[in-house]
Amino acid sequence: MQYLVAFTTLACLLTGALASPTETTQAKRATCTVNSVASAADLSDCTSVVITAFSVPSGETVTIKAASGASISMTGSVTFSKTTASGPLWTFDTSNANFNGNGYSFKGNGDLYWDGEGTSGGVTKPHPFIKFEGYGSFTDLIIKNSPAHAISVGTTSTSSFTNILVDNLDGASLGKNTDGFDVSASDLTISGCKVYNQDDCIAINSGSNIVFENNFCSGGHGISIGSIATGKTVSGVTISGNQVEESMYGMRIKVDSDATSASVSDVTYSGNTISTNDKYGFLVTQSYSADFGTPGTGSTISDINFTGSQTKITVSGSYPRVGVDCGHCSGTWNWAELVASGGESSDIILGGAKISGGSY
Ligand SMILES: *[C@@H]1O[C@H](CO)[C@@H](O)[C@H](O)[C@H]1NC(C)=O
Numbered sequence: 001m002q003y004l005v006a007f008t009t010l011a012c013l014l015t016g017a018l019a020s021p022t023e024t025t026q027a028k029r030a031t032c033t034v035n036s037v038a039s040a041a042d043l044s045d046c047t048s049v050v051i052t053a054f055s056v057p058s059g060e061t062v063t064i065k066a067a068s069g070a071s072i073s074m075t076g077s078v079t080f081s082k083t084t085a086s087g088p089l090w091t092f093d094t095s096n097a098n099f100n101g102n103g104y105s106f107k108g109n110g111d112l113y114w115d116g117e118g119t120s121g122g123v124t125k126p127h128p129f130i131k132f133e134g135y136g137s138f139t140d141l142i143i144k145n146s147p148a149h150a151i152s153v154g155t156t157s158t159s160s161f162t163n164i165l166v167d168n169l170d171g172a173s174l175g176k177n178t179d180g181f182d183v184s185a186s187d188l189t190i191s192g193c194k195v196y197n198q199d200d201c202i203a204i205n206s207g208s209n210i211v212f213e214n215n216f217c218s219g220g221h222g223i224s225i226g227s228i229a230t231g232k233t234v235s236g237v238t239i240s241g242n243q244v245e246e247s248m249y250g251m252r253i254k255v256d257s258d259a260t261s262a263s264v265s266d267v268t269y270s271g272n273t274i275s276t277n278d279k280y281g282f283l284v285t286q287s288y289s290a291d292f293g294t295p296g297t298g299s300t301i302s303d304i305n306f307t308g309s310q311t312k313i314t315v316s317g318s319y320p321r322v323g324v325d326c327g328h329c330s331g332t333w334n335w336a337e338l339v340a341s342g343g344e345s346s347d348i349i350l351g352g353a354k355i356s357g358g359s360y
Helices: 002-018
Strands: 032-034 048-051 054-056 062-064 071-074 078-080 090-100 105-107 130-144 151-153 159-167 181-184 188-191 194-196 202-213 216-218 223-228 233-240 243-247 251-256 262-270 273-276 282-288 299-306 311-320 322-325 332-334 338-344 347-349 354-356
Touching: 151 159, 181 188, 223 233, 223 262, 223 282, 251 262, 251 299, 282 299, 311 322
Parallel strands: 032 048, 048 071, 054 078, 062 090, 071 090, 078 105, 090 130, 105 130, 130 151, 130 159, 151 181, 159 188, 159 194, 181 202, 188 202, 194 216, 202 223, 202 233, 216 243, 223 251, 233 262, 243 273, 251 282, 262 299, 273 311, 282 322, 299 332, 311 338, 322 347, 332 354
Antiparallel strands: none
């Protein structure tokens, strides 16, 4: 205790000496080390946070809430015991953080939960595994074997996610609902990330000004906008330069059939290479949770374009290459840079929209 008081006094003196007289000074710890659940409890005065290797025991969760502008880095991986806690098991609640995972992992031990039933049955699976609140830039991190949904993005200001690997390859037979990124946020870029999983690579549920570019998705359900529920809006999305392989679907816009006051607008696809082995290469539907059913009319989908560089979709299952199941869609959709092949012939119900160009 004595030591702590002495240290704090010294820190105040140093900070005071350097600060201009008009500034109110507050002691900042130079570097805070997170090496246990307890050590993460109060990081509010930490401008630099180092996360070392440690384990999170059952029943515990961690929230990293550092000082504004903090740099946060990892020097080891964090392992999560099979837990009774509900997700998120780890939250970054940051303001203007600069995070570098240095290639270390959050290990969810999903294999201890996976039973083929996902979040709708069987073993209770904490989800999401990792959540981002606040805002910042986040790079060079591995999410390994999430029990269910891997990353939830609920950032509140401009944020970027680069070089993040979601590796749920081990769930190929029993993993389910292992979404890569679930996004309800605006002003966001996700680029150069890789997702190996068994559900959506990304699912954008609400938000505007979102860029998803140069990412790689394998084994899952492709790049999704939605599912969109009542009152939710997605607008201004660019999906470019991504590669999707061995996927159930390629890219989808899915709006709940009963959604009202909901919309999806201004979505641009450019330069994507998509390969699906089961269902639609590209699907726009207002009849979700059906792929193609009786579409709702309480939502609007507008301005869905394939422009810029060519997007190439290859379908190898026996499903239509492209499906559009609109009850209420609008505008002229420029599909000049879409080439879809394989599968069965496309099934298009426009519900008020028009499509120009494209080969599908
Ligand atoms: C989509 O294409 C239509 C038709 O060319 C155009 O009017 C609209 O501005 C485009 N939307 C975007 C977001 O580029």
